[in-house]
Amino acid sequence: MSARVLSGRELAATIRGQVTEQAAALRAAGTTPRLAVVTATDDGSSAWYVSSISRAADKVGITCEVVDLGADSDIEVIRTELGKLSAQETVHGIILQTPLPPGAKLEDLAAGIDPVKDVDGANPLSLGRLVSGLPAYAPATAEAVVAILDHHDIDLEGRHVAVVGRSNVVGKPAAHLLLNRNATVTICHSRTRDLAAITRAADVLVAAVGKPRMITAEYVLPGAIAIDVGTNPTADSGLVGDIDATAVAARAGALTPVPGGVGPVTTALLLRHTVQAAAQ
């Protein structure tokens, strides 16, 4: 058996097409959608990610401003910058890029992003609203998990989904979005006992661990749907997921590729959130 490939590229292209039209309409009406990305790191993969967001924004007609505060930046400087951007009328979306300088906590700083501009759902208020079923921007990666499943017509109602990872930006919001779709969700983490026994009981497995190829075939129910959120850089400048794709493809029913799965949909959704924020 070889798993069906759940590509994210087509869906991402469709979303980018819609965003391009919406951005053009906004510009025609006098508003240029603008996204600000605040960075305070010299991490190479973060720089790669920020430049890919910037290029993608450019292509759809969103102005992307990268505010690089430097890796040794003071926490209060980051807080002040987020406050300034939140107050700036011409800025519609704000992303605070990780990693952050030592001692800085994403949730704490992101609380300073105006929720109406919080296009990557990093402000704890956004997560609270999401959990409560109120309108909010979901973290784009978490939303991408559900969007890919929808795009490939995978029904979630009543199915058992195991989410491996409980970060505030991926695991937790993904679990709540799946719960909102009436899946039965188990959230697993580093202290989970006998992880493989739990994931092997799941119809859908979402891997958001940050450990290259950690999820091997023994973690997967034969025929299950496997969603790989992992983006781990390799020594040769490539990317591998949290799932051992070769082994799992022989056992799962369907699997998202890395690259080309969750990643492109995440970027496209960030752009969608930005035009939505600009339209408000």
Ligand code: NAP
């Ligand atoms: P994170 O903050 O490091 O969280 C990792 C989670 O995995 C934690 O909850 C941790 O548990 C859990 N974990 C670690 N080792 C484990 C183990 N051996 N068994 C079970 N659980 C374990 O990472 P993140 O920000 O959520 O990101 C997760 C992955 O998604 C990374 O590969 C990241 O690069 C990728 N990512 C991709 C995109 C995209 O656009 N595709 C965007 C963002 C992130 P504890 O809570 O107990 O520590």
